[in-house]
Amino acid sequence: MSFSLRMDRVKASAIRAVQKRIASKPGVISFAAGLPDPALYPLADITEATDRLLAQEGRKALSYGLTKGYGPLLELLVQRMKDKEGVECGLENLTITSGSQQGLALSAMMFVDEGDVVIAENPSYLGGINACRPYGPVFMGVDTDEDGMVMEDLERVLRETPRAKMIYVIPNFQNPTGKAWTLERRKRFMEIVSQYDIMVVEDNPYGEIRFKGEHLPCLKSMDTKGQVVYLGSFSKILSPGLRVAWICAAPEVAAMAERLKEGMDLQCNEFTQMMTVYYLQKYDIEAHIRHIQATYKARCDLMLEQIAKHFPASVKYTNPEGGMFIWLELPENLNADELLDEAIDAGVAYIPGEFFYANNGPKNTIRMNFTTVSDEDIIKGIEILGNVFKKHAQ
Amino acid sequence: MSFSLRMDRVKASAIRAVQKRIASKPGVISFAAGLPDPALYPLADITEATDRLLAQEGRKALSYGLTKGYGPLLELLVQRMKDKEGVECGLENLTITSGSQQGLALSAMMFVDEGDVVIAENPSYLGGINACRPYGPVFMGVDTDEDGMVMEDLERVLRETPRAKMIYVIPNFQNPTGKAWTLERRKRFMEIVSQYDIMVVEDNPYGEIRFKGEHLPCLKSMDTKGQVVYLGSFSKILSPGLRVAWICAAPEVAAMAERLKEGMDLQCNEFTQMMTVYYLQKYDIEAHIRHIQATYKARCDLMLEQIAKHFPASVKYTNPEGGMFIWLELPENLNADELLDEAIDAGVAYIPGEFFYANNGPKNTIRMNFTTVSDEDIIKGIEILGNVFKKHAQ
Structure with missing residues (x-):
């Protein structure tokens, strides 16, 4: 098969590869996602809107x-x-x-x-x-x-x-x-x-x-x-x-x-x-967005609170004003990709930060998602992850 | 604005340009489309299927x-x-x-x-x-x-x-x-x-x-x-x-x-x-496809019959066994793109065939669509087009 030269440059997403690695271990609490929480979609309103669309302009929509x-x-x-x-x-x-x-x-x-x-x-x-x-x-x-x-x-x-x-x-x-x-x-x-x-x-x-x-x-x-x-x-x-x-x-x-x-x-x-x-x-998308904001704020605050409680002081983290992610910086001698297997075995997953650099990035960073995780899992998962870090970050 | 070199090679579709030219003259009978007939979409079945989807797996679908x-x-x-x-x-x-x-x-x-x-x-x-x-x-x-x-x-x-x-x-x-x-x-x-x-x-x-x-x-x-x-x-x-x-x-x-x-x-x-x-x-898509086939066959047959009746003998045409198009070959001295303005003024539109050649193509060909036109418009439109051709194809 002779592919074009440009195909040599096309890389599969390292993040999707990590997510596949995680998906193979069911029951793991995942901070590795990058998704909105499906429970927040305004499903009833979207259903009504779709019904009206099909009734009023169905053939145009198709x-x-x-x-x-x-x-x-x-x-x-x-x-x-x-x-x-x-x-x-x-x-x-x-x-x-x-x-x-x-x-x-x-x-x-x-x-x-x-x-x-x-x-x-x-x-x-x-x-x-x-x-x-x-x-x-x-x-x-x-x-x-x-x-x-x-x-x-x-x-x-x-x-x-x-x-x-x-x-x-x-x-x-x-x-x-x-x-x-x-x-x-x-x-x-x-x-x-x-x-x-x-x-x-x-x-x-x-x-x-x-x-x-x-x-x-x-x-x-x-x-x-x-x-x-x-x-x-x-x-x-x-x-x-x-x-x-x-x-x-x-x-x-x-x-x-x-x-x-x-x-x-x-x-x-x-x-x-x-x-x-x-x-x-x-429908009122602004009210819907306010609901998303409040939900994500509560999860972010809870995650920050638990991080402060369970992570060793040598782990630094961002304090976001919005969005879906917190960024961790571990002590420089730690490798987040290597630690991931241990974290998954303990029951928690994340995305190593090095994959977010166009060229080479530091090995000691982590992306944490808080939008798709329940309060219970945030509390449980951050404690588990804190224990993994404590073992290595003394 | 410095676009990449590849943008010099990107051409807007000549066909969409013709379709815009036609759209500016309302009331024209158009054989220029390349679309399925929207009246044939199985709208009731699709509506039911969509309702079930939203009820059963709405959040996954979103x-x-x-x-x-x-x-x-x-x-x-x-x-x-x-x-x-x-x-x-x-x-x-x-x-x-x-x-x-x-x-x-x-x-x-x-x-x-x-x-x-x-x-x-x-x-x-x-x-x-x-x-x-x-x-x-x-x-x-x-x-x-x-x-x-x-x-x-x-x-x-x-x-x-x-x-x-x-x-x-x-x-x-x-x-x-x-x-x-x-x-x-x-x-x-x-x-x-x-x-x-x-x-x-x-x-x-x-x-x-x-x-x-x-x-x-x-x-x-x-x-x-x-x-x-x-x-x-x-x-x-x-x-x-x-x-x-x-x-x-x-x-x-x-x-x-x-x-x-x-x-x-x-x-x-x-x-x-x-x-x-x-x-x-x-739902039974095979039955639906048979319905599409029968409808398009009837329109194609009617168009061929009207072409035989109204076009000068010097216009050659294909006899398709399926699909959505008939292809016309006018006498070599005619230019289908130049004739299009006259045809539109007379009330009928088509796509000049020369636009379907990667390099240069002959000027005397035409693509005719029969899937989106009513029987009445086929009968009326082919007669009008025949008259345009007769004026030039003697």
């Missing part, structure tokens, strides 16, 4: 639609980008995508030639990095601290990297660390990148799941030069199985994404785009 | 699933490939795709490097050709006659083209001509390609819409070397809006497609995959 996306959904998103993100946009700025993952893939295809440099936060979402790999970029990481991307490091990398083509960032409650950039960092970031001919892909699946502190403006709202490709999604606030997400970008970028998508999969799912519209038109 | 596809759907497809196509395959051969268009895009990504040669029938489905364009292949056309691809021409092209990497074919009721390959051609094709290190992409969206003659085996069923990537779809036999299709290929190809898809869009729509399973498990 038909082909437009590559750009379903018209009424696009119009709702123009309004939503304004109301929620302070972004003034029109239909010409939008294209519907099959999850933000497709927005990442389209961005990589639109901007990355072989040998170009893609800059990402260290660490970053693996799926964003993997979406670029087929096109052969070089990856460069920029350091992060408590306030987000470190601007001095970004400036250095941009200065030293003439082929820097795209910067991939997740300013809100990043996967994997849960960190959010401060307002100052956001402003400074846009000042810096506006001096370069470089595209910014702003991935914002978690922005609406802020459960502490104040909403901060997205990069797109400060974008005066059309550099930012904003990726929004209903996956974390409504349902990931419907695969409804969107790109908001400069008109020429949105149009190019549409043209490219025509060859990639012709169009998104007409049925679930219309389901989403029927849901949004009649 | 959740993330596997990149490879929904397990029970994959199992149904193993059985369907055996029953309907005589292909013995297992789960390891399958990957679910978002329409066959995504199967085409994945195939192009998996096999085509810049400068490789992609061979297609002359004419062929534009979306298949456009799916390859971002990866920079050279296209070569192989002639077709009433029996399908001309084998002498294929042999010549393969002999003369060392970088031939992929052959894209639609052996059943091809879009745009409606032609089906004879059994002899299918056998000979597989004999020839088995002597080369080349991949075959067999696109079969129309295979089950045979309304005359006998079922003929697909190329995949004669594939002894794992060369054929078979693309199947529910778009034409159930609903295109659900975007449920599949790849059936050698295990290493199916696995590579899955890995690539993880970066492209993570997974197909979980909700509509499950809807499809709920529909297939309880």
